[in-house]
Amino acid sequence: MTETRAEQASRVIGASTYMVLATADETGTPWATPVYYRSRDDREFFWVSSPxxxxxxxxxxxxxxxxxxxxxxxxxxxAEAVYLAATAAEVPPDALEDGASVFNSGIARSIPVEDMTGEAPFRLYRAVATEHYVLLRGGDPDNARGADDRLRVDVGPRDQPGGMR
Incomplete structure (x- = not known):
């Protein structure tokens, strides 16, 4: 059976541990940085950073x-790639336990919630994806343009219990 583009996006997200996060300041000056992440349902992305x-x-x-x-x-x-448009924020206190459990899933040394609150130097952040795209390479049969392009995909919820990666 042939893999769908949504399954491709899910596979790439699940196989990776770092994402490039692109932000902009109040004047629109861009900034990009790699961050270690964990994902829930390929829609929520959690990372820990200094505020x-x-x-x-x-x-x-x-x-x-x-x-x-x-x-x-x-x-x-x-190469295979997934591009996301998302909205990000620091995880609020009432969602910190849940978000930390996602972030800490599958890593060797988890970061306790206490290290993400109060005077601690780090905070937990979450991005919620609003759009998913996959890379269509120039030679891809679905790519009529010939040059690398992107294709929007609808990534549904996972069938795995808890839906975490």
């Missing part, structure tokens, strides 16, 4: 972000 980091300060004034997830180790011309 003093440039991308965190940008999110505080402009929550619209763009995200790219890809494997940079593959041979040129064979």
């Amino acid at each position: 003093e980091a440039r991308h965190s300060a940008n999110i505080a004034v402009r929550p619209q972000v763009a995200i790219t997830i890809f494997d940079s180790s593959v041979v040129p011309g064979t």
